[in-house]
Amino acid sequence: MPGHGRGPWWHxxxxxxxxxxxxxxxxxxxxLHNTKEHISAADIYVKAHAVNPAIxxxxxxxxxDMLEKTGIVQKFDFGDxxxxxxxxxxxxxxxxxxxxxxxxxxxxxxxxxxxxxEVDFLEKTEKKLSDKYxxxxxxxxxxxxxxxxxxxxxx
Amino acid sequence: MPGHGRGPWWHxxxxxxxxxxxxxxxxxxxxLHNTKEHISAADIYVKAHAVNPAIxxxxxxxxxDMLEKTGIVQKFDFGDxxxxxxxxxxxxxxxxxxxxxxxxxxxxxxxxxxxxxEVDFLEKTEKKLSDKYxxxxxxxxxxxxxxxxxxxxxx
DNA sequence: CCTGTAAATGAAAATGATTTTCATTACCAA
DNA sequence: TTGGTAATGAAAATCATTTTCATTTACAGG
Ligand SMILES: [Mn+2]
Ligand SMILES: [Mn+2]
Ligand SMILES: [Zn+2]
Ligand SMILES: [Zn+2]
Numbered sequence: 001m002p003g004h005g006r007g008p009w010w011h012x013x014x015x016x017x018x019x020x021x022x023x024x025x026x027x028x029x030x031x032l033h034n035t036k037e038h039i040s041a042a043d044i045y046v047k048a049h050a051v052n053p054a055i056x057x058x059x060x061x062x063x064x065d066m067l068e069k070t071g072i073v074q075k076f077d078f079g080d081x082x083x084x085x086x087x088x089x090x091x092x093x094x095x096x097x098x099x100x101x102x103x104x105x106x107x108x109x110x111x112x113x114x115x116x117x118e119v120d121f122l123e124k125t126e127k128k129l130s131d132k133y134x135x136x137x138x139x140x141x142x143x144x145x146x147x148x149x150x151x152x153x154x155x
Numbered sequence: 156m157p158g159h160g161r162g163p164w165w166h167x168x169x170x171x172x173x174x175x176x177x178x179x180x181x182x183x184x185x186x187l188h189n190t191k192e193h194i195s196a197a198d199i200y201v202k203a204h205a206v207n208p209a210i211x212x213x214x215x216x217x218x219x220d221m222l223e224k225t226g227i228v229q230k231f232d233f234g235d236x237x238x239x240x241x242x243x244x245x246x247x248x249x250x251x252x253x254x255x256x257x258x259x260x261x262x263x264x265x266x267x268x269x270x271x272x273e274v275d276f277l278e279k280t281e282k283k284l285s286d287k288y289x290x291x292x293x294x295x296x297x298x299x300x301x302x303x304x305x306x307x308x309x310x
Numbered sequence: 311c312c313t314g315t316a317a318a319t320g321a322a323a324a325t326g327a328t329t330t331t332c333a334t335t336a337c338c339a340a
Numbered sequence: 341t342t343g344g345t346a347a348t349g350a351a352a353a354t355c356a357t358t359t360t361c362a363t364t365t366a367c368a369g370g
Contacts, residue, residue, distance in 0.1 A: 081355080236327070
């Protein structure tokens with residue numbers, strides 16, 4: 001049960017990996033927790049910097065990289081020039097969801113409507129793939145692309 | 156039925172859109188056709204340039220952009236720094252498939268194993284989303300992330 | 311509580327894919 | 341054939357992300 005140890009849930013995950021607990025990492029994890037939207041490295045940097053001006057953008061990138069590889073955050077590319085990050089499979093993570101992306105105006109719709117079915121389905125697929133390719137799957141991205149209501153009408 | 160008009164299938168799609176048929180576009184469409192792998196803008200540029208040195212990289216980017224927005228090609232970001240493109244939903248397109256991406260070594264596994272089921276499932280989902288959000292869906296991307304056989308063993 | 315050491319950090323510079331600018335060319339409807 | 345406009349490419353600009361490197365810091369051991 002949670003709350004057993006001392007610090008936040010992710011401390012032990014860091015320790016398992018042999019990663020040090022640093023002020024910068026504390027702040028970044030905290031920001032990730034308290035952000036619902038997909039957030040960019042620059043966004044995180046601004047917030048982190050507000051809390052602790054010593055934290056640099058480079059560290060933000062390095063930390064996100066690390067978190068991605070461990071499956072703690074999912075990195076997204078919505079085609080608007082910068083990557084976005086989101087906590088997954090963990091306390092504080094937003095409900096699992098997928099995306100509709102407008103190729104014209106870049107609007108992103110998060111949908112959760114049909115997730116029960118989708119998640120069921122995907123779990124089976126993940127299992128099959130995992131077995132067949134000996135691949136340890138930590139996350140997935142499903143994006144549907146097209147034109148939104150506004151952009152689809154005209155051209 | 157195909158083969159009715161004069162040129163290749165995509166001529167009419169361009170004409171519908173009011174786009175001009177140009178040498179650069181002919182070459183690029185041709186390259187897209189004859190390439191199985193996901194191909195980058197730079198790759199296309201090299202091949203196009205070999206055929207016709209007048210074709211510039213800028214045009215390659217502009218054309219791919221246009222093709223993406225029309226749903227003729229799908230743009231992929233596999234996290235290795237440059238986008239990849241692939242013909243979809245059209246003659247010459249590779250069989251529909253999804254991806255397993257290793258977060259560590261960036262290896263990409265195209266899998267087609269369970270596609271029948273997945274495609275069935277996705278079509279239903281697309282229909283539902285399309286209706287609910289009045290969103291015209293032209294393509295989708297499904298990526299599973301994790302660690303491949305080689306990278307998963309150790310750390 | 312100290313210490314040694316490898317990991318972590320940040321500032322600054324480098325990188326490199328993609329975009330923008332702008333003057334020139336070429337498609338194609340009339 | 342021609343005019344108007346879309347398309348093009350070379351070169352410069354952008355800008356997110358990465359690399360370098362000198363300095364700092366977490367923390368295992370003593
Ligand atoms: Mn989302
Ligand atoms: Mn593929
Ligand atoms: Zn739109
Ligand atoms: Zn790998």
